[in-house]
Amino acid sequence: MVTTELVVLDMAGTTVADDGLVERAFTAAIAAAGVSEEDERYGGMFDYVRETMGQSKITVFRALLGDEDLAQRANAEFEGSYGRLVAAGECKPIPGAEETIRGLREKGVRVALTTGFAPTTQRALLDALGWHDLADLALAPGDGVRGRPYPDLILAVALKLKVADVRNIAVVGDTPTDVRTGLAAGAGIVAGVLTGASNRADLEAAGATHVLDSVSALPAVLEGATQS
Template structure:
């Protein structure tokens, strides 16, 4: 049996209910960059945000706006708008998420929480949920650490938490970007969950090793993880 040393979990859509908060914050952000909901460019931009859900937000704004100054302005407003929604109490844990994380740690499995948000927004979200000490580590994109779908967040967690073999890492998230990040990092499990932005077809197309109804199904999967070299039918 494979011994799981580290579980890397996404926040919004995986352990925290999103309920459209990202899209609402995006609408405020893109308006700050001069694109209103009535603008003919808006539907296409919103579609791109949905397609790239889970990725670093500054990277998304750079792709949409093609101008560093406007991208940074939009990103700043996004983080502020999302923060206001968090402060207003509009974020709640996914059912069973907190218990899952605590249960994993009680078994000796290290847990890292990752996000495509800026570090300040991640801190605000964890503070609002009372999750500051829930996981072993919380990571966000920043200097020297690229966001999803690059492997950096997973590999940075593996280094900080002294994992002996990347194949002993399990990654779970609700978007194709989460899955691709896990695969790029060499994780033994790169699971998609169906509580957020991604659907089963998209997660499977991204190469998910497993698709779960929610993160609460992850411990049972880890208890029955296949030996190295096995594949899931």
């Protein structure tokens, strides 16, 4: 029998509807680094951003631009652009996400929200949704905690919330990067959801233990794991 102590949930695409906000912010960011939509490099860069959804954004810009100053400039513009979209009301929760989180916590399961965004952007999302007290903890890359695909965020949450065994962690995200990160952290359940950037085949290929229509289906999975 497996008892889930902690559920680590991604935000954009998993608990928060993306609706193209990341791609819009990327276009503004890459323009700040000197690459317009008409630039022959733009298409390949855009494809790479889609392939690396879920990863820390500064890591993505470093890989794309190969120059730290340009990467930092693009990352700052990305965070600013995304934050403005959020502040304008262009974000909303995935249907059932809030109820799922509240239900898990009522059953004694700790819940953390993690993201590939910078802490300021995560706070903007939490502000816009009124979610600051929804989960036990919200964490973003920074202060020595590397973003995805490294397992740091999950392991840092486990340490902060005093999880006894990483196998008692469930990780949920909408990208292969989320899945690979959960597996690298040793989580017992690593579920992909179909509400974001990836399809079932990609999530299964990354090694997801479950592929769910949405995060709302997670409680049933956890209940099944407890009874098995």
